[in-house]
Amino acid sequence: MSGIQFQVMGHPINFGPDDYAGLSSGNAKVIWDIFTKKACEIYRDKGGESLGGSCELSKKGVTLVDSVITKEDVFAIKSILGDDPEISEVERSESPSNGSPYSGENTYTVKPIIFNVSLKRQINKLIYKIMSKKFVSDLEIYFQSFFSINHVMLSRAFPDPDPIVSFRWHRDAGPKMQTHIMVYLDDYETTGGRTEFVDYEDSLELEKIYSIAPSEMFRRVTDLSDIYPKASIIRPFPKSGDALIFNSTQIFHRGIHPEQAFRDVLFIILQPDIQPWSKLFPSERVFKYPSGTSLYNNHPFEPYITRV
Ligand SMILES: O=C(O)CCC(=O)C(=O)O
Ligand SMILES: [Fe+2]
Secondary structure (H helix, E strand, C coil), rough: CCCCEEEEECCCCCCCCHHHHHHCCCHHHHHHHHHHHHHHHHHHHHHCCCCCCCCCCHHEEEECCCCCCCHEEEEEEEHHHCCCCCCCCCCCCCCCCCCCCCCCCCCCEEEECCHHHHHHHHHHHHHHHHHHHHHHHHHHHHCCCCCCEEEEEEEEECCCCCCCHCCCCEECCCCCCCEEEEECCCCHHHHEEEEEECCCHHHHHHHHHHHCCCHHHHCCCCCCCCCCCCCCCEEECCCCCCCCEECCCCCEEEEEEECCCCCCEEEEEEEEEEEHHHHHHHCCCHHHCCCCCCHHCCCHHHEEEEEC
């Protein structure tokens, strides 16, 4: 590791021998665990609050926050998106990765919306609104560290009688504290589209009997009642402008396709970081995903490395 220094805002980050061994291992999970640990240490050293564990998000792994943006904000973004499912910004997504029984089939009814300049501008504005002082401080207490926005996505889901991928029970690949904010841009009552969750405690039980690698999408199920009838499923009913916030790598979740109309959602993907989100935002980088299927692809220390 000689010749490489890690610095945050000019201050070196100190590592122990175990950390160096972990960093040299090339194992993304190990490297992310070290990064997360450092992020918590730095946050504590800066006098960050240490009340983690008390909020619903910390206890259950998911929470519904009402009205993180206003109806006017929703309207502003909807008027850029339009309501024609075939609008040019919307492209049919790739079929899921090769090897799944769905490869090549044209049945994948979720479309990532391609960001144009006005969408990017509007989303940046919305993110500043959502990230109020209180909202950020609550999230820091949950993370026990600073956090940053890894990327944002806009997706439009259509009715689909045979749900696949994110619409079957799963956990995402990625660092342990990876947390998604789903800002619903439609009322559940209008579309029927929503998202369901199994809380931390039950997710720990479920993983013992339903252990599926992120690549094994075809083994994912839509119904848990045979596998784990006791699971208490959390079923929020979001209105447009509400946000679902959840730990996507530790708790099981699945989308429910809309029935009547399409469901638009803005996703903001958060990961622990060693400096506040606003130091790394705005950035073109947040619009760059997907570059791969795993968020482990991003080396968390990379922005902080100084080669000497
Ligand atoms: O679209 C949905 O409701 C599910 C989203 C999901 O699986 C995720 O954000 O990781
Ligand atoms: Fe997911």
